[in-house]
Amino acid sequence: GAGVSQSPSNKVTEKGKDVELRCDPISGHTALYWYRQSLGQGLEFLIYFQGNSAPDKSGLPSDRFSAERTGGSVSTLTIQRTQQEDSAVYLCASSPAWTGLSSYNSPLHFGNGTRLTVT
Amino acid sequence: KNEVEQSPQNLTAQEGEFITINCSYSVGISALHWLQQHPGGGIVSLFMLSSGKKKHGRLIATINIQEKHSSLHITASHPRDSAVYICAVTYNFNKFYFGSGTKLNVKP
Helix, strand or coil: CCCCEEECCEEEECCCCCEEEEEECCCCCCEEEEEEECCCCCEEEEEEEECCCCCECCCCCCCCEEEEEHHHCCEEEEECCCCHHHCEEEEEEEECCCCCHHHCCCCCEECCCEEEEEC | CCCEEEECCEEEEECCCCEEEEEEECCCCCEEEEEEECCCCCEEEEEEECCEEEEECCEEEEEECCCCEEEEEECCCCHHHCEEEEEEEECCCCCCEECCCEEEEEEC
16 A cells, blocks of 8 residues: 655755645544654654644754644644755655554654755 | 674675674664665665564574564575665564664675
8 A cells, every 4th residue: 555655755945945845644643743864863853743643842952843744644844944954855754553562563663754855 | 771792794605604793772672674775776675673582594583671682693694695684673563763774794
């Protein structure tokens, strides 16, 4: 079946411009995560959406970063006034609802990421 | 904050060797996830564990809840196993906390 889809796969932008990154999660998955990975570094948590609950924004590095998830499906990560340190691969992941520890056996599914380069 | 430590950071092995990658975490968790990131960035899920042991092909994952430690083993390693292996934990099935990854290079 279809996996997590991210677009664009690559984005080059000038410093100071705004960018939007899109994530289409697996159909029916209630949880959606945004992470970023700088060159040679590990995964950095950005934001988490779970169903209709208020998102966990604790990982967003500055107020230039925002994300929304419309209709509980597609999500958009927006970076305003991009800076060179924003250059990274932005990864989206989704997972199905957790209905109890004994039944939770479906892991995270990652998209292929958007490589953002700020020049 | 749940600190997740992986070791080693880098590992080079000869084809056929038995490989162990370790993950330790600092507080009680609900589940631990092993992921594989291939060169080029794609991340795939290997295992999700809350206790005991899981096996899939040449891969074996174990977790010791009391010791807050998990290991990922690869038997009869092959060059195609070369990748970054990432451990992630969650204590409420909300946010996942990631280790920094172990970069494995299996030489033919």
